[in-house]
Amino acid sequence: MTRTKNYAEAISLLNTCQSNAATIEAIRKSGGRMNEYAVSEMHDYLRKIGYKPDDLNKLNVVHITGTKGKGSTSAFTERILRAHIPSGKIGLYTSPHLCAVRERIRINGEPISEETFARYFFEVWEKLESDPHTLTPQTPQFPIYFRLLTLLAFHVFLSESITATVLEVGIGGLYDSTNIVPKPIVTGITSLGLDHTAVLGNTIEEIARNKAGIYKKDVPALSVKQDNAGEVLKEIAEKNGAPFQVVPTIESTPLGLPGAHQIINASLAIALSEQFLTIQKFPFEPASSSSSSTIPQSFIGPLAKTRWPGRCQSVKQGEITWLLDGAHTVESLRSCGEWAWSENRKPDVLIFNCSGGRAAESLLGELLNTGARNKGIAQEDIGKEFDSVIFCTNVTYTDGHFKSDLDAKAIDPNDLSQLATQRALRDAWLKLNPAFDPERAHAVASIQHAVKIVRNLGEKQVLVAGSLHLVGGVMEVAGLQDALSME
Secondary structure, eight states: OOOOOEEEEEEHHTTOOOOOOHHHHHHHTTTSOOOOTTHHHHHHHHHHHHHHHHGGGGEEEEEEEBSSSSHHHHHHHHHHHHHHOOTTTTEEEOOOOSGGGGGGGEEEEEEEOOOHHHHHHHHHHHHTOOOOOOTTTOOOEEEEEOHHHHHHHHHHHHTOOOOOOEEOOSSTTTTTTTTTSSOOOOEEBOOSSSSHOOOOOOOOOHHHHHHHGGOTTTEEEOOOOOOHHHHHHHHHHHHHHEEEEOOOEEEEESSEEEEEEHHHHHHHHHHHHHHHHHHTTTOOOOOOTSOOOOOOOOHHHHHHHOOOSSSSSSETTEEOOOOOOOOSSHHHHHHHHHHTTEEEEEEEEEEOOOTSSHHHHHHHHEEEEEEEEEEOOHHHHHHOOOOOOEEEEEEESSSSSGOOOOOOOOOHHHHHHHTHHHHHHHHHHHHEEEEGGGGGGEESOOHHHHHHHHHHHEEEEEEEEEHHHHHHHHHHHOGGGGOOOOO
């Protein structure tokens, strides 16, 4: 069969590399280190597509990991670098995507085009296809989804002669597929937390050791101030021969990303950018020593212009105001609640989903508690302000199909067919809000079902939270793709 080598075919082949629900859960529980051969396998895949590890040093990498805020920190850093290297090409590799896979690989803030994605994808795919020998008998010929996209990003950025690359870790750090760059320019760790320890089965110290695996010899190793495990990061940095620095928290400054927590992420982005521009000898004016500000003047504009779609994002569409936030942990839902019930926002419809096995009551409870605190009312009263709540799967369409870019084999099909997670969320909502009309608490099989319910409610503020995959699906079905821009 002759290949068309178009975007649709590329996505179809990419989706064959998705892991099933059981494999994904095992990887999550391992903290991204399930396979002891993970890094050596990535080196082997890299060799197959024609590169040596040292070639990746040409990408001039800013490598970022953490439990919370690594995507926002990456967005702030990319925007600052783009402003200070106007004649260059700034690459940004992040995950997950919202509506289209190509959002993960951006150049100067824009996702690569479908044509560009397809061209480079098939160059990588066919090289892997032509060399079926694998490092171990258990190693697949084609890497799993995230690894393949990481290889593709490296290939795109090298082929396009990128000036600087902001590289976000997928899971963990030490064993992550992005962690094969021998010598980044600078590395940074955002806030660490215990939110995922129920999934990973790790202590905060173990999480810190894994994350600190991105620290490299003679490469500046930065971290925000940590509530716990800061000493562990310092210990690993010293062991790896990396100069360690805890970055100062900046004063308040206008940020393009809402939420008080973004000050911490912006602080790390500023320090990473200062280090990068200094080491790479790109001109900028450091913060004046005579000023109390720790922010270089030329960074203030880019920080205010930073956009990161699907995170604390408000989009007006006719009668509906969409409040979009992919918050999916207790702490991130607390931040979501602080944003969603502030200024002129007052959500009266909720669309929510979360990964199977997560504690529905604690997640919804945190969101409602925060909203109640912000409004100065009792938690039992905040639920009364909702007209409807909708708990849906991440399936895109009512016919049971996903948009190909949003296909998710990681969803347990048994859970999906029974709407087990959605029914558990509905039960948790009704337990938290016993006076709420059960007829207005929906458990539905797709995002399109949810959007149809919303369309019939008239003028509403609709909070979408609990999953970035859900937020992306809502953006796709509701026609909010224009909101994906980082401009």
